[in-house]
Amino acid sequence: MLPVKARRQDARNLNVASEVSQMSSNQSDRVFGALEAFRIELPSWGFANTGTRFGKFIQAAAATTVEEKFSDAAQVHRLTASCPSLALHVQWDFPQSLASVDTIRECGHRHKIRPGSINPNLFQDQSYKHGSFGNPDPIVRRRAVQHTIDSIEIAKQLKCRDLSLWFADGSNYPGTANIRQRKSWFEECLKAVHARLSPAQRLLVEYKPFEPAFYHTDIADWGMAHLLAKAAGPQARVLVDTGHHYLSQNIEQIVAWLLAERMLGGFHFNDRRYADDDLTMGSIDPYQVFRIFHEIAYFEWETGQRADIAYMIDQSHNLKGKIEAMIQTVTMAQQLYAKAALVDHKALAVVQSKSELLSAESLLQDAFATDVRPAIRDWRLSKGLPEDPLDAFRQSGYLEQITKERGEKNSKSLSSYA
Ligand code: PSV
Numbered sequence: 001m002l003p004v005k006a007r008r009q010d011a012r013n014l015n016v017a018s019e020v021s022q023m024s025s026n027q028s029d030r031v032f033g034a035l036e037a038f039r040i041e042l043p044s045w046g047f048a049n050t051g052t053r054f055g056k057f058i059q060a061a062a063a064t065t066v067e068e069k070f071s072d073a074a075q076v077h078r079l080t081a082s083c084p085s086l087a088l089h090v091q092w093d094f095p096q097s098l099a100s101v102d103t104i105r106e107c108g109h110r111h112k113i114r115p116g117s118i119n120p121n122l123f124q125d126q127s128y129k130h131g132s133f134g135n136p137d138p139i140v141r142r143r144a145v146q147h148t149i150d151s152i153e154i155a156k157q158l159k160c161r162d163l164s165l166w167f168a169d170g171s172n173y174p175g176t177a178n179i180r181q182r183k184s185w186f187e188e189c190l191k192a193v194h195a196r197l198s199p200a201q202r203l204l205v206e207y208k209p210f211e212p213a214f215y216h217t218d219i220a221d222w223g224m225a226h227l228l229a230k231a232a233g234p235q236a237r238v239l240v241d242t243g244h245h246y247l248s249q250n251i252e253q254i255v256a257w258l259l260a261e262r263m264l265g266g267f268h269f270n271d272r273r274y275a276d277d278d279l280t281m282g283s284i285d286p287y288q289v290f291r292i293f294h295e296i297a298y299f300e301w302e303t304g305q306r307a308d309i310a311y312m313i314d315q316s317h318n319l320k321g322k323i324e325a326m327i328q329t330v331t332m333a334q335q336l337y338a339k340a341a342l343v344d345h346k347a348l349a350v351v352q353s354k355s356e357l358l359s360a361e362s363l364l365q366d367a368f369a370t371d372v373r374p375a376i377r378d379w380r381l382s383k384g385l386p387e388d389p390l391d392a393f394r395q396s397g398y399l400e401q402i403t404k405e406r407g408e409k410n411s412k413s414l415s416s417y418a
């Protein structure tokens with residue numbers, strides 16, 4: 001592959017130089033470098049019919065098989081070059097548990113998409129009514145542990161590194177759960193599953209302060225997830241889902257602390273206005289996502305180490321077209337990641353040390369305000385990608401084709417939860 005500078009020059013020769021000139025060559029090198037390194041994982045569930053707790057709106061083009069999910073993910077990757085892997089949910093994508101592994105492997109090969117993080121089902125089962133790892137019934141806890149061990153085996157067979165654990169455990173009313181006891185059951189179960197990881201695998205522990213339980217959740221915040229990950233073992237890390245915080249919480253501070261503790265394992269990106277809204281990344285508060293990426297880039301600059309973070313999307317759109325929404329998400333992620341790469345870290349460190357507040361603040365604001373889209377278009381052209389992935393998707397005919405192929409099956413789907 002050509003070095004970054006040569007590729008930028010190549011892109012200029014492709015006659016888009018007028019826009020490039022607005023950005024210095026150093027800035028555009030940084031954008032190219034950032035985009036080359038950036039990968040974000042797509043969620044299989046983001047291509048399927050989903051809804052709110054009030055009902056589902058069925059889409060004619062939604063994926064109803066794992067094969068279709070891989071096929072749709074491949075479209076997004078083909079047009080953006082940033083998402084070569086697909087997160088999988090054992091409940092929805094492995095109907096026969098370990099026996100489904102061959103099917104998934106074949107789908108991955110056929111569509112040139114790698115199976116990504118494996119998400120065990122620790123929430124959608126009648127036995128989990130009162131929790132999984134925190135359930136007072138030892139039989140249910142053992143079952144949840146066994147399911148997680150099976151999921152680790154699935155991950156091993158598919159060469160997936162990350163096991164992503166999210167628990168719906170919690171209680172709805174004060175006094176109904178022994179909170180301390182549940183904490184120790186969580187520690188026990190997490191240790192037991194951690195012991196089954198291969199040396200290359202990681203356990204990612206996700207937290208959430210509300211929903212589906214509304215009085216307490218067993219892993220309510222990053223501090224609890226951090227303590228539990230520490231108790232689990234050295235290969236456990238914290239997973240930050242941007243929708244899993246109270247309103248106005250400073251997420252980038254959480255990120256900075258987890259980075260400093262070397263405990264940040266990954267992200268589930270989505271935007272929110274009120275709760276866990278699963279809206280398109282950057283649609284409500286793009287500066288928030290920028291600030292998160294900035295903390296990571298600043299850490300990497302200061303330490304000279306690349307942070308080992310799995311960036312993942314966790315969104316299920318029930319109104320927007322699913323593939324279009326994913327393309328929109330990935331292009332937004334690319335933009336915000338590239339903008340964060342423009343912050344002048346050396347200058348920032350100097351002005352921070354002198355408490356020159358306005359100068360420090362401006363370094364972030366200026367990077368955020370920079371229009372990186374022309375440089376991103378150049379990068380795409382240099383890689384033989386379409387300048388505008390969404391437009392290219394609309395021109396491709398793929399949506400019309402799958403709408404025809406899948407329409408009838410989807411029209412028979414249930415649209416109500418009642
Ligand atoms: C729960 O809200 C969550 O964020 C978890 O990551 C789940 O695995 C995912 O959403 C999909 O339901």
Ligand code: MN
Binds near residue numbers: 206241
């Ligand atoms: Mn999540």
